[in-house]
Amino acid sequence: MSIEIILDVFSGRENPRWVLSDDMEKEFFEKLDKIDRPTLSKPSGSIGTLGYRGFKIRRPVESPQQEVKLFVSDGIVDFGQDVVNRASDGRQLEQWLLESGSQKLDDSIRSHVNEQLEKPVKNESDLLSQYKGGVCPACEAKDAPLYDPNMWNVEAVKLHNNCYNYANNQSTNTFAQPGLAHGQQYTEFDCPNVQKAAIADKLVTSANFSDPLSAGQGWYVALVIWPGVDYHWYRQDQNGCWSHKPGQTAVINTDNSGQRITDPRTCDRGPYRDFCTYMITNSNVVIT
């Protein structure tokens, strides 16, 4: 199935749309690959204004090729919820997209969109500096959960579920403790003790988080310790980045320095200075 382009510009009438030829599709992806600067910004057009808002790029999920669902505006490519957006310094991709549909558009629309595209992209240096960190590795676990903090950050869930609940993707509302469900709760805050308790819950120790895990085999988590004081867990999400829930506070995907977490072994963990191990959990693990 071909890629469809939708020019998001109208309010009352239907937006113009057209399909890319195979050659143009190839060219589109080549241009997209060149836009590689990560950004936390959303394109302003996604909030909704009158007139030009951006381009939607679609290929349906039932297509034998990969599903495509992007929004391009303000020099930003919005990949959706689980993938970091990317920004370019100019609006060349939008100009190219406009050209690709020029046969379908009358002069007044082309002229209006061209006028908008002449405006410079917004300065996002402040946003970029707030979201530092390397590129997250690919996620090798087919069952890895989606990064969806909203469902955990509802007050009634947030207050009663901790890092262990979150890592195992189970909101039991019991502030779950490793080993408790199997009568083998930890007795000390050190790596061997808490790890053993997690094993009693049927988590499995792993030397890394790069071995592929097929469907049914679970996803990667990591255990760290504040020696003698407390433990903490991280989990790797489908987008490859790691996230966590510090106690009764909100789920986040940044470390104590505000950086994206590409590996809990190397991120800023505050007082949880001992990295114990990676482990594998799955949806059949029982915790309480």
Place this chain on the structure above:
Amino acid sequence: MSFEIELDIFSGRPNPRWILNKGVEEQFLSYLGSLPIAAESQVDHPTALGYRGLVVRSQDHPESLRLTIYKGIVESDKEILIDKNHKIEKLLLESSEGVIDDKLKAFVIDEITSR
């Protein structure tokens, strides 16, 4: 009136909580009443792991009074006050009477007074 204090610090285990004894309560309310309003720019937000502040709740009216205190900033839903010398945080920490061990207390004091 009776107040519950929670030390917001842990991730895996539940946070320590205790009831403020009457003797300290008067001192706490007196300090609170003397604090000036803080500017928004003075508010410092806690990091995710480690010390995140003290939470004070009224046991008699849990819906009506809830303060969070972090590094000299006292926040309620109505206002933000500044406690430059961290008197309230130190007073509340000392009031924990065996609920928090000395090592943890020392860690928190260190966090409170560092910038």
